[in-house]
Amino acid sequence: MSGLSRYKPVLLLALILCLFCPSTALATAPRVSSSAAVLMDVTTGQLYFTKNAARRADPASLTKLMTAVVALESGKLDDVVTITGRSSSVEMGSIIDLRKGEKITLEELLKAALVTSANDSTVAIAEHVGGSHDRFVRMMNAKAVALGLFGTRYINTNGYHHPNHYTTARDLAVLTRYALGLPKINELVQTREATVHWVEPQQREEKIINSNRLLSIGYDGIDGVKTGTTPMAGNCLIASATRDGRRLIAVALNCYDRYRDCITLLDYGFEVVKPVTVAGAGEKVTQAAVTGGVQPSVDAVAQDALEVRIDPDFLPKLEQRLEIKETVPAPVKQGQSLGQAVYFLDGQEIGRLNLVAAEDVPRPGWHRQLWDKVFD
Structure with a gap:
């Protein structure tokens, strides 16, 4: 009898266990399609799972989290912003079709940026809060350093691809943990749908729907956060959920299925990670x-x-x-x-x-x- 033949009954038993005992699979680290991923505990900052967490990656619209942080900490929500030619000329990706000369509050622009990922709104935010788009970007980079995001650099406010615009999965988790501590951001990233209102013209308004599908499918405890998609970045998602007082953040970059990846990570954190x-x-x-x-x-x-x-x-x-x-x-x-x-x-x-x-x-x-x- 060959050496392999002697072990066939054992191999068959192992195969049966894998097929009919799915709980054994949960005892191992989760498998995700993402090129980089992280699972973090919001309270402690502990990382429960990492995959290429420090690898440089294109953040796409996940950039808007930092845009919102800087805007909230350096601007006032009730500020009235006058739309310039630069912000009204943004046409790529999701927009709310801002027009030169219109007036809208900073709060409404933030709503558009975080709920429907409007690219024109971030340019308007930057020009108002920073005095210029480029100065606002410098403020974003300074905030990144202050938060210890040493694998992150920003070139713009909305996540358009640029070779010098990058971050890491770990940095995004740290940023998200910080951002969720700001009540306005925490509110907006879990808003499923809303209406954006203008100051001038007063009658103008636009209904928006959150691009994060996890908010719609009713995943247990889901409460945020943000999608990001470009041809270079691929499909990206930061998702957060809370159960029994524990809030977790899942970051999944460049995924085949970003929603499935984040569900897998969050399930792992809630169901497998235990007090020891x-x-x-x-x-x-x-x-x-x-x-x-x-x-x-x-x-x-x-x-x-x-x-x-x-x-x-x-x-x-x-x-x-x-x-x-x-x-x-x-x-x-x-x-x-x-x-x-x-x-x-x-x-x-x-x-x-x-x-x-x-x-x-x-x-x-x-x-x-x-x-x-x-x-x-």
Whole structure:
């Protein structure tokens, strides 16, 4: 009997398990068609999944998130914007057909930019808030640096392709986490449909529908965020959802099916990623050397329990790094701080434990000290 033949029953059993036990597939990292993707926890900033997270990519209309952030932080929503020739001449992609001389508030322009991804509205925003389009772009780049988006550079406000206009999946997740903290952006990115109103002509209005289809299909907990599409960028999507008080952000760039990819990522975060106890309160983690004490070391124990959220299958990959004093002089008191244990997964810090002494370690009595000096 050949070596392969001997294992045929085992291989057949494995195939049956794969076909009829889909829950086993959920125990592994999700598979997505995206060329780059990220899944982030909004509260902690922890990344639960990454795929080419630092690879430079074309952001397309996902650019508009930064446009909105800068506009909100540097402008006023009730400002009345007079449309210029430059913004009215924008014709590519989604637009609300702004016309030179019209007046519209900054709030309405932001609505158009984030709900229906109107390209002409971002140019009008930039010229009003920044004084010029180019100055506004410089403000966008300065904000990117301030947020630590060092893989990001902007050339325009709407995401038209340019070789020097780029970002990364990780940077987009960080930006989105920040943007969702701004109430107006958080409101607009989950708006399914709305009406844009003009100041002049007063009677003009236009109904708009959100380009993010996840808001329409009723995915459980969906509450944002933004689509992006160009021939160079492909189909891109940032999606957020909230369940049981947890909000997650999924970023999927250059996808075959951006909606399916984001659903896969969000399902993974909600259904597979679980709380895992790394150490219980009082549990021994390591030892610390003691000098001048009645014993040469003391147990360093967890001051409090540490619970982290990870895919339980990744628990064996958890890396522990100790930040603890090489030696501690006696006397040592029970509960005395000795340092920390830091836990990493794939290079990302996911939790810290304060380490304390498990017991007292006193100095020896004077007669013992004298004995040690004489017979040392």
